[in-house]
Amino acid sequence: MITIDKLCYTSRLRYENAAEKFAFAVITLIICVMSRSMVIAGIVLAVTGILTVWKGGIPLFRYLHFLSVPLAFLFLSTLAILVNVKQKPLDLFAIKIGNWYLTGSTYGAFYALQLILTALAAVSCLYFLSLNTPMPDILMVLDKLHCPKLLIELMLLIYRFIFVLLDTAYHISTAQDCRLGNCNYKTSLKSFAAMCSTLMVRAVKRSNALYNSMETRCYDGTIRVLNENQPPKKHVIFLITLFELFLLILFIWRKFFA
Structure with missing residues (x-):
């Protein structure tokens, strides 16, 4: 089995309601990507990591290893934003090469860090879903959403x-x-x-x-799969709604009032 799939079936959150986990991951991801805020990205990264490691029982070092894979690609992709070739040096650093400068600005470094944190937080939302929800349960939720x-x-x-x-x-x-x-x-x-x-x-x-x-076996155009799923819990729905409202209010405040 693939490691992620194996961890998914041994997670302590496996039998939690799939729709709750799906809604939490997707809504959090959307707010995180829309905000492009390092504060929101940090909160999302911390919350999804705690839920996956502490509540789900996924080993910490295995989870960090999974996060390190996209992190390497993010560092390489943001080099184009951080490093520039110009005739005039910028304020962060400058390395002279002939008549040109290999240089970068403070704004570019801030923007690159912002992109890295936002993308990493978005990936952590997907990891939360994939490490705690079996694929048949995800497909069941998509079916209920009329996919x-x-x-x-x-x-x-x-x-x-x-x-x-x-x-x-x-x-x-x-x-x-x-x-x-x-x-x-x-x-x-x-x-x-x-x-x-x-x-x-x-x-x-x-x-x-x-x-x-x-x-x-009388296939009629629909593949039917048995799903092991628990009914939704009111206190979990309340906590998810509260967290998403907190992120949304924080996003609006930083967008229009900060």
Whole structure:
């Protein structure tokens, strides 16, 4: 199993109402992205982290490892905002290269930090949802929101085939290692190309077999999945509403009155 999926099924928040978790994650994400505020981003990052680690039981270092993956991409993507090539130096730093300066401004650094915190807080909202809610429960919520059934079924089938292809790729890679298929760089490239082509063929065969098995079981265009879900709790809905109102009021105050 994928690590995120495994942690999701062992989370202490797994059996909480999926609609509550979905609403909390999505509404918080929208407010965070709309505000572009470092204060709101910091609050969201702290709250989602505490809920995921403390309430959900996800190991802290594993959670920080997950956050470090998008953080590396964010640092690289914000370098274009922070670092500029100009003929005149800016106020934060300046490195002279011939007649030009590799330079940056205080405003650029502030804006880059703002983008990093906002994006990281948004990712933490998605991590809260994905680390505590199984995929079938998320699809159930999307179905209740009247998301197109074709899209939901495609998501379910793609989700299923991720594990099928990973398992197939693992066995092929193990067989190649046993036959010295990765003994050097050139051989590794050939082995990787052979594995990709084999995966493509087997994916087509598996998809045909899956469709035939669904047809023999009276498939009528809808995939029905049993869901283990708890009814919504009034105090949880109250706390979610209170938190979202707090973020919304803070956003309006900083936008128009600060």
